[in-house]
Amino acid sequence: MEGSIRCSANYVPLTPISFLERSAVVYRHNTSLVFGDVTYTWSLTHQRCLKLASSIANLAISPGHVVAVLAPNIPAMYELHFGVPMSGAILCTLNTRHDSAMVALLLKHSEAKLLFVDYQFLDIAKGALEIMAKSTTKLPLLVLILESGQGSLETANVLPPPGTLIYEDLIAKGSLEFEVKRPKDECDPISLNYTSGTTSSPKGVIYSHRGAYLNSLATVLLNEMGSMPVYLWCVPMFHCNGWCLPWGIAAQGGTNVCLRNVTAKGIFDSIFRYKVTHTGGAPTVLNMIINSPIEVRRPLPRKISVMTGAAPPPPDVLFRMEELGFVVTHAYGLTETYGPGTICSWKPEWDSLPRDKQAKLKARQGVHHLGMEEIDIKDPVTMKSVPADGKTIGEAMFRGNTVMNGYLKNLKATQDAFKGGWLRTGDLGVKHPDDYIELKDRSKDIIISGGENISTIELEGVIYGHPAVLEAAVVARPDDYWGETPCAFVKLKEGECATEEEIIQFCRNRLPHYMAPRTVVFSELPKTSTGKTQKYILREKAKALGSLSKNKISRL
Template identity: 50%
Template sequence: MNKYNELGKTVANYATLSPVSFLRRSATVYPDKTAVIDEDMTLSYRQFLERSCRLANALTDAGIGRDDTVAMLCPNSHEMLEAHYGVPMAGAVLNTLNIRLDAATLGFILNHGEARVLVYDTGFESLVRETLESVDERPMLIAVERDAGASDGLADQGYEGWLAAADTRDNGPGPGDEWDAISLNYTSGTTGNPKGVVYHHRGAYLAAMSDAMAFNMNDSTVYLWTLPMFHCNGWGYTWAITAVGGTHVCLRQVNADEIYQRIERYGVTHLCGAPIVLNMVLTELGRQGRRLSSPAQFALGGAAPPSAVIRKAGEIGFQITHLYGLTESYGPASLCVPQPEWVDLPLDKKALKMARQGVRTLSVEDITVLDRSTGEPVPHDGQTLGEICIRGNTIMKGYLKNPDATTRAFHRGWFNSGDLAVVHPDHYIEIRDRAKDIIISGGENISSLEVEEALYQHPAVSEAAVVAMADDTWGEVPCAFVAPAHDDGSLTEAMIIDHCRERLARFKVPKRVVIGELPKTATGKIRKNILRDQLAP
């Protein structure tokens, strides 16, 4: 026997990793510090822990335990934050529901995840009532009775009364093992039924620690919830902010003026969001001529921010951190770490550096770009396309009740993202497209992201998407869909094409431009499948 293996695990030298421990620590270290600011109440860390314990005990008293699913249909709120601790304290699995989904999709999710409890804001009561028509087994219904008032007889109990009747002791069973499921998040795929992505306690703990370090967070952090908490558990920041003893500032609806007011009122230091959120805020604040009194760090997920957006953000006072990840990777898996030598670069060149997806986060074991045919790493030449593949502790357990999809996702021992990218000589990754979005024109590959980058540089363009359009000569050519920044009819197809000709190789210039509102998924992603359907013969 190996002499080192004689030293085994004991309760003294080994503990199950779970982000629930973050709240317990912060409630000890910062008991009277403001943990959560919401519209109806402000909570200290002591109160935050107490309410989370009440929720755990209320669930236990209702017979909810190990691996039972508890669903939440609420906007960003203290109730959602309490669920991120109280539900796993009870040993149960948290399923945060996208509040923008339709009843049929919500019904599918509740059935597929076998939710035993549904906590919902009464502002969604009519949606819940419709959803229940397609649910096989009615869950226990708990109503959060806030702005929309009391439940109209649908709920079994009100949330506040339910918590008030429960014990405050911190005695929930918690996870039996750190590999136990902590949450269930459904993808927002543009076709077919969503897939249920299962997270474990270990991954959630490590993702939160990594996220806090990636964003330079500490106990002075004041975080504004512009990112939905239902999206990848708020990219793990539901746990990360608590880990560092920061302050959560809740925001129920994304509104540019309200975001500005809360940043100024509470001294917000950090916020996250999709490109559409950043673009909306920049457009509105730019129109009003407003600037932040103190810089705020904005972590941007989704598509790479165009250089024009990064420049505008800096002028208003936002310092951009570009993150890359997927639902399957607990949100962020890579970030664009700024290098000291970038400081002296001209603004346009610096913006191009910052727009890359960068290098792996600390919780990811490895991230690489592999040739899709051979599975071998592509050369680091900034030119050769391959697929981003990831492995490590912050990759999902798998897709719930979908072994075939899980096997495909973990092909060759990696999580296969479906995103096409290149690797630069400095090891930084740069996405060029989704595998299904690359345009092959006359044998040449055209990155839709490259064309979109050029489109976003036009000051009259608010949003842009580029898809392939059939062409008798070239097979495929780019077609651009753009949403104008100003609804005055001044933006024309000819203006866009002339603009692109100045910035792109001729074969990459869109052959057609459609101006108008762009269709989006419930999480704000542009639905390119609908745009392609519009071009179908």
């Protein structure tokens, strides 16, 4: 339009770095972070991140270089979410459950120039560098993060490789006069996240400053966070950058309560000690809370908002969480959508429904949040939307500004993911008449038995309702007659008993018989550190059991 221009007065590239800079002014004396005996204010956090950025830049790290970190939810992990992008570099947070071989693979793939490592994971990092040294001389420089109070290597009782730097030394030597290297283009990368490991081939997902900025604000909104929330860190910050909440909490001048190890006791103790208002976690964290010992599970002093995601939560888990006083918000997304991409928003008309019906409705994946343009259930071949009848299955697809830039060094995978102009998730679901979506399965997880589609998510939700069951996961087992049938892997609660026949009958009483498991295996469930069950491992175990039936067995 005539008369309009774009200039520095009305356009600044979006970046979550600005959240920290604002909070250092608006909330300067407020508590930014607590971790045991360590307490920082927003002014101090800003200063530490500025010094960290200065020291990183002084290590010959240039804009566009990758800086990796292997650490749990500790203050340094939080500070690196700002310090690294403030230096112009790209943050790569590594899964703390990876072994040395996987860490070496990801460091090589990302071409990381620096590796920050928490002292508890030093052996993993040393092993990774030893593996890399066999094929390259370009090893990342190691920076060791010591526990607060461990003033030296001697008191920490660790032995890093020669030339290793110490994290707090970098903070001490950094300059407050450092000029932050802001992105020239808001679509420049801010972080690199490798997919969480539910598949055997992780990909490097590229996040932009723009997407991180928008999704940070979206997660604040879907969590209904006002100013100065107190957030308890149960979501790993290495997973989708903590669902973008390291940046989001800074936007609201909140307090970050860090936990090195997430336990039910740690959660309840932190809620009382720090007056926690919000937290989050995968359904396994929720399961940990509702099944914690009675002496740990104290009545809450106030309502605590919890965002859950990573895997569809069983309705029974949601119901029992709310009985304890937690208000659960169910979000759905992928690493490729910066974490949360949808929210199951509560509707007033649900208030009059029975609690079990409410829980089932709340377990749906809902609608796209304000930062995402659209989610739809489409036929993956025709790309037409499926009818909103709650029955027709299609693939969940996203489109919007909080979708990844692409996969690092894998243009073919990026093009395949964006084929048709939408992000293809590989998740199968339905759309209900109210336009809320509900996932039924991953495309590789759905069981086709005798021509019938069986949702493992739905079946798992029923099994979770058994009073003796702590965890459950369902996969397909080969069957000579039906093609495949449901095989349930079940972990029982401590001190509880149940037989295969009891679990099967429990399901048959609540579902059509063809949906009930034909096999039940009692065992631990393999998981990623974000709480997702590694079904590819269970599928191999079910396959190893062999074909179930050699005769025509009725399921009616």
